[in-house]
Amino acid sequence: MRLLRHGSPGAEKPGLMTPDGSIRDLSARLPELTPGALDPACLKRLAGLDPDSLPPVMGAPRLGVPLVGIGNILCIGLNYRDHAAETGLPPPAEPILFSKHTSALSGPCDAIRLAPGSTRTDWEVELAVIIGRPARRVSEAQALDHVAAYAVLNDVSERSFQIDRGGQWIKGKSCDTYCPLGPWLTTADEVPDPQSLGLWLSVDGEMRQNGQTGDMIFGVAELIAYVSRFMTLKPGDVLATGTPAGVGMGRGEYLRPGQTVRLGIDGPDGLTLGQMTLPVEATPED
Structure with a gap:
């Protein structure tokens, strides 16, 4: 559904x-x-x-963020070996956990508005896991029972804010419009294996990312079990599970006004979690 x-x-x-x-x-x-x-x-x-x-x-209506009242957006860093390699960092021994502020949420066709003062805004296609039942110190074997749905997420990141402004990743991850989510919620019963999905992202028609969730260092079930040791995951929480190689930081290329970012997640047997088309715009200085 x-x-x-x-x-x-x-x-x-x-x-x-x-x-x-x-x-x-x-x-x-x-x-x-x-x-x-x-x-x-x-x-x-x-x-x-x-x-x-x-x-x-009727027609082709605008789609908004597919869930209202999202409590937390929790993210996993460096969760694909090829992405860790392109950043020059070793694969983590434990999941790297950070968050995005909910004010960053935007719809699946809304514009990415480059934050005032940004110089290195990057793209990251990710599988988003939406929690449906409270998860508190759950086992890996039971973790997926707490998932209500999956969606496509773009963890848009301003690298200069993330890296050069005191080491707090949330500052580079939470600018307005820096968390497009959608285009819909695909309920968990439609996704029997979240580790068998393909993720892709293009900028102006040129493929930048093309990966597989099977290449995660820590799989979805392991991530839910791990995070739930430290905090209770509640219905409506979103867990962004990391991005494969091909981000702009790896090649020194970043988003500019006038570009278009497309991304999506697909699975076997015709399964699709959907696609997003995101124009890139400048935000006037306040």
């Missing part, structure tokens, strides 16, 4: 995408797509709806 939010910014409504790619409005059955909607009983009820009984959404 693919759950989404459609409409203009601030006026989005919940919806679902049918297998044929059409969108149906859910607002008469679900007031909003919040962490509470990720409860297994609610997801089961939504999955039981007949899409033909729901009003169609």
Whole structure:
């Protein structure tokens, strides 16, 4: 099942995408797509709806952030060996954990607005894991039971803020629009193996990243079990699981106004977690 939010910014409504790619409005059955909607009983009820009984959404509406009320965006650094190598750093012995502020969230087709004063804004395609049940010191064997859905995430990063401004990664990761998420939530039952997905990203049509989640140093289940040792993961929390090689920092190329970033995640047997198309714009100085 693919759950989404459609409409203009601030006026989005919940919806679902049918297998044929059409969108149906859910607002008469679900007031909003919040962490509470990720409860297994609610997801089961939504999955039981007949899409033909729901009003169609005409045209090509804007899609917003697919979940409102996200509590935490937790991220894993250097979680692909090829990415660690391109940065010149050794693979970590334990997951590197940092966060993005929720004010960075933006929709899957909204512009990346380069932060004032930025000089090295970079791209990072990542698999996002959306927690559906509280996870507190869970085992690796049970970890995936706490996942409600998966999505595509671009961990946009201003490297000068991240690296040169006192060593706090969150400063380079949390600028407005630096966390595009979407285009929808693919429920976990549609993704039997999160380690069998392909991630890709292009800039102006030139492929920059092309990796596989099977190449993660720490897999999704291991990450959830690890993070839950230190904090309780709650419904609506988002875990960004790292990026493969091909980021701009590895080649000294960064985003400029007027460019277009496209990214997506696909799996076997026609599975797709969706694609995002993100224009790059400048933000005027305050």
